[in-house]
Amino acid sequence: MSGLKDSKRIVVKVGTSSLTYPNGALSIRRIELLVKVLADLKNSGKEIVLVSSGAIGVGVGELGLRERPSDTPTKQACAAVGQCELMYIYDKLFAEHRHKVAQVLLTQDTIKDDYRKTNVTNTFERLLELGVVPIVNENDTVSVEEIEFGDNDTLSAIVGKLCNTQLLVILSDIDGLYDKDPHRYPDAKMIPYVPSVTQEIRELAGGRGSSLGTGGMVTKLNAAELANGYGFPMVILNGQKPEALYDLFDGKTVGTQFGSLQNGTGSDQ
Numbered sequence: 584m585s586g587l588k589d590s591k592r593i594v595v596k597v598g599t600s601s602l603t604y605p606n607g608a609l610s611i612r613r614i615e616l617l618v619k620v621l622a623d624l625k626n627s628g629k630e631i632v633l634v635s636s637g638a639i640g641v642g643v644g645e646l647g648l649r650e651r652p653s654d655t656p657t658k659q660a661c662a663a664v665g666q667c668e669l670m671y672i673y674d675k676l677f678a679e680h681r682h683k684v685a686q687v688l689l690t691q692d693t694i695k696d697d698y699r700k701t702n703v704t705n706t707f708e709r710l711l712e713l714g715v716v717p718i719v720n721e722n723d724t725v726s727v728e729e730i731e732f733g734d735n736d737t738l739s740a741i742v743g744k745l746c747n748t749q750l751l752v753i754l755s756d757i758d759g760l761y762d763k764d765p766h767r768y769p770d771a772k773m774i775p776y777v778p779s780v781t782q783e784i785r786e787l788a789g790g791r792g793s794s795l796g797t798g799g800m801v802t803k804l805n806a807a808e809l810a811n812g813y814g815f816p817m818v819i820l821n822g823q824k825p826e827a828l829y830d831l832f833d834g835k836t837v838g839t840q841f842g843s844l845q846n847g848t849g850s851d852q
């Protein structure tokens with residue numbers, strides 16, 4: 584079995600802080616760059632599933648609110664408004680590269696129900712066969728647990744399982760996992776490889792880094808643990824530099840890799 588660079592089916596998760604400015608408005612430059620890289624990777628033969636946060640952040644901007652709301656119904660309303668805008672933009676940008684997108688809204692409990700799980704898996708399988716890029720987000724109208732505790736990181740690992748991915752890439756507002764929060768400690772050092780998420784690793788992780796990000800490093804470690812348990816590795820890369828995905832698939836050491844490909848032969852470390 585070959586290394587990460589040969590993974591064909593990839594789930595890429597992008598967080599709110601990688602897509603929006605601190606005032607909530609969408610960063611056109613970032614989303615354009617992300618779509619360009621993903622479209623190009625798709626042209627190279629990869630199958631891409633994109634898990635995109637940002638609906639609440641974009642909704643905040645669309646509705647002209649001054650800051651991210653703290654009450655759940657307003658967050659849900661923002662997500663419902665923002666999701667339309669987000670998909671409109673993805674549709675338009677992927678179309679420029681002649682790729683089709685699909686909207687898939689899920690809740691984390693999908694994985695617990697065999698009937699729903701099969702339906703979702705079948706949909707992913709067919710969409711990928713048809714050459715479509717599924718774009719997934721939490722269904723924030725029917726599920727509020729996740730927007731209260733906030734994270735699409737866990738969802739992205741579940742999506743990885745549901746679509747039988749070979750690799751999960753989480754694009755964050757930071758280059759990878761450090762030995763302490765680099766926003767608080769300038770001497771923090773990045774950790775390139777984590778074979779498994781231990782208690783010692785968990786103790787390195789702090790909370791969110793920006794006013795728009797919700798999960799912090801803890802939820803990324805939860806996602807890594809889930810992903811590795813499901814049998815695929817996870818890599819954290821910086822969403823400000825989506826070109827890092829090219830480096831990853833060129834076989835370079837970039838970001839932080841958690842776990843290796845199943846049967847232990849896939850690690851690039």
Ligand SMILES: Nc1ncnc2c1ncn2[C@@H]1O[C@H](COP(=O)(O)OP(=O)(O)O)[C@@H](O)[C@H]1O
Binds near residue numbers: 764790797799800
């Ligand atoms: N050990 C750590 N290594 C890296 N980042 C950390 C660590 N501990 C806490 N963080 C914080 O987690 C943030 C990433 O999570 P979050 O703000 O939720 O981003 P995103 O929107 O990308 O999901 C970083 O910006 C950083 O401030």
Ligand SMILES: N[C@@H](CCC(=O)OP(=O)(O)O)C(=O)O
Binds near residue numbers: 635662796797
């Ligand atoms: N479904 C919500 C998810 C919010 C969320 O988890 O954000 P993030 O921590 O940036 O992945 C949205 O799209 O705004």
